[in-house]
Amino acid sequence: QSALTQPASVSGSPGQSITISCTGTSSDIGTYNYVSWYQQHPGKVPKLMIYEVYNRPSGVSNRFSGSKSGNTASLTISGLQAEDEADYYCSSYTHSSTNTVVFGGGTKLTVL
């Protein structure tokens, strides 16, 4: 069982917006602004899409945005495109136990 909870799947049509949630606790998302989001296409290496809750690395489309409220972080993808179909993972810094980084279980995004 992952430390962060994500929906197993979400879907949307091209052009629409979708939001993927990532729920943690006061030991991770609720305390730290070190939430990241990763995109992984089948057979490919994960790619950082968002870091520190809402920052986009250079080269990442501004259709991707991040936010946080309480113990829940969210990734929003606007103007869905076929190429956005992938698995998405959230992660957070944490002070629980000895782990310092925890991931969510991943969300499969299907573009209809």
Next chain:
Amino acid sequence: EMQLVESGGGLVQSGGSLRLSCAASGFTFNSYWMHWVRQVPGKGLVWVSRINKDGSTTNYADSVKGRVTISRDNAKNTMYLQMNSLRAEDTAVYYCTRDEVIGSGSLGHWGQGTLVTVSS
């Protein structure tokens, strides 16, 4: 061009050992925290370990603590993961990653991964 290249994976029997290496190039290696992340094919990402810039601070996931040691040689631009007492559940692709924000887990660059298979 920045690169992270893992090596050292392979097939090992349960209880055995492996040392993974991550050769870094194209950036100032000793300026970054580094992490190992693993992924069972078809499953999710799991954080394994991290090490600070000079190797003086290390952290481990509960699932590997006591069996795994992370280290780095900044003169060789290389990070290592010594894995002992391997179990079937350690079977995964192991990724070497670079942290973009002081060890926080903002993993901006990933290697291609090296597959570790532990047979029981």
